Amino acid sequence: MAEKISDIGEFGLIARIDAVIQREGVGSDQVTVGIGDDTASFTPRAGYEVLVTCDAMVENRHFLSGSISPFDLGRRAMVQNISDIGAMGGRPVYALVSLGLRGEIPVSEIEDLYRGFISELNPFDACIVGGNITGTTGPLFIDITLIGEVEQGRAMRRSGATAGDVILVTGYPGQSCAGLQLLLNASDRTSLQDHPLVKGYNTPSHRAQLGAAIGKTARATAMIDTSDGFLGDLGHICETSRVGAEVMDEKIPISDDLLDVAGELGKDPKEFFLGDSDDYELIITCRPENAQLFRSLAADHGVPITEVGRITPLPGIFLVRADGTRERLRSISWDHFR
């Protein structure tokens, strides 16, 4: 029988987690009080702003238990937060992990969950400095608070887009949602684990290194990640910037994989691109003369990037077809309560 959390208790579990962090994580000499205390403390770097974000994941709502490994679940939960810091042009530095767990969960799964967190933090020399563990009788939850830093005055906003700016997007938003649909429609989920779009759903990438590089140039007017879907997040930029946008139908980037899967599922691949999807790509707006700078930065990072449209002075986001016809697009972001 696998050792369960209830076999070793809360303090036993904390000791095991601490051992994984000490052995496999990186340390920081800026941390003055780390994991094990009720409160962590660190010395912020002079000349930097502190960024802070949090995102929770709930079992069977944000992830399908049984179709993702604990290691990948840890990665995915951390990527989601790293992406938010990266979209501000920042670098993650410290994480707090708050878990709601059931006693029957094997201890090794929690250790693997932390290995997943750590594998995403280590490339940034970022570390877990604290958190909280509680029992729950309901669905498991993972709530991460990620602290980042960005040079003073260099934090990217979603509110700076102006009419005439071009709209760039990295990668292929929509792939993750198509991967999820594949899983939901499958009779045998395990056979799908290696499908590129299922991997895109279970172990998405973030673009935080590119985000930080873009932030440093101070040439982007707005930036956001696509965690609410392309249309939802372009909508956030337009709303806070008080502008509108035109998206060119024929420029929408659709990967061959997405094209295939959309065909299999009998759906329009552009619906996946526009709609809600857990990809962590970046939307960037900038003056047209700076687009080439970002294209070459993205190439340096090995990240595909596509110019998909323009910011307009009047509100509303429109799809413009090759024949010049326009269709107003409405955001269909996921709502937890509707």
Add this chain to the structure above:
Amino acid sequence: MAEKISDIGEFGLIARIDAVIQREGVGSDQVTVGIGDDTASFTPRAGYEVLVTCDAMVENRHFLSGSISPFDLGRRAMVQNISDIGAMGGRPVYALVSLGLRGEIPVSEIEDLYRGFISELNPFDACIVGGNITGTTGPLFIDITLIGEVEQGRAMRRSGATAGDVILVTGYPGQSCAGLQLLLNASDRTSLQDHPLVKGYNTPSHRAQLGAAIGKTARATAMIDTSDGFLGDLGHICETSRVGAEVMDEKIPISDDLLDVAGELGKDPKEFFLGDSDDYELIITCRPENAQLFRSLAADHGVPITEVGRITPLPGIFLVRADGTRERLRSISWDHFR
């Protein structure tokens, strides 16, 4: 019918929460990006360390739904975190609130929950800068990350106690647990709402202002709050400081209310003092010559304080009776999984 979360959806709820925060909370000119973005950012004060803590509360585990108002629940969740910052000698500055909610919850209850958070933050000019809201089918959860600040090098630890130090404790730990027992044993919980110990459970106080004042003196050797119970937290000090302790039986502070209720419940009031109880009092250790300084500081803050024992060089915590007999005490801290 009361308006429910499912009536207005996630983004409707966020707008309502934002309105409460804007109207009733305080602002900060250090916050460069506040609520509404995926990530908040702030400029840390030069010469200060940043403190960060998080604590989650789960329905029917950390609070009894139906026997606490949403406003009081908000206060209690925030107090728990403020207490952790205060025990480091720090001052809370920013909060992130992560909620797991069910759609059938009335919107007004969530607004009241935030009023509770705000009422505890406002005295510190601290503000809510972000968070996350998700749906859940299981028990509601409230997970708060609280960020504080403390002058560089002035953060209080639990690891500095040395043999010969006196042990001071504020207030009357154990009252909250007795209040909870009253509620659990009652046939009619509503009639107990005004009982002082039930109020102690539902709306505990923190000692963060006193904690900050103690931190400033740089004369305490260790400090911790009693959120794991007096014995559990004195145990944390002893373990990390690699020392032991003697607690004088006749010095244990028991309030008249606790004496009465323990009698009613047929229990020894000292068990409440020593055991697990959600009071947010402080345990402070210091050299004997500094005890008077802390007694007068506590008096300035209107907080009762009692010298209850001494730190010893050898490990183990002992209860010492008036007749000189000694009993080894074993921590019976709450374990979520046992």
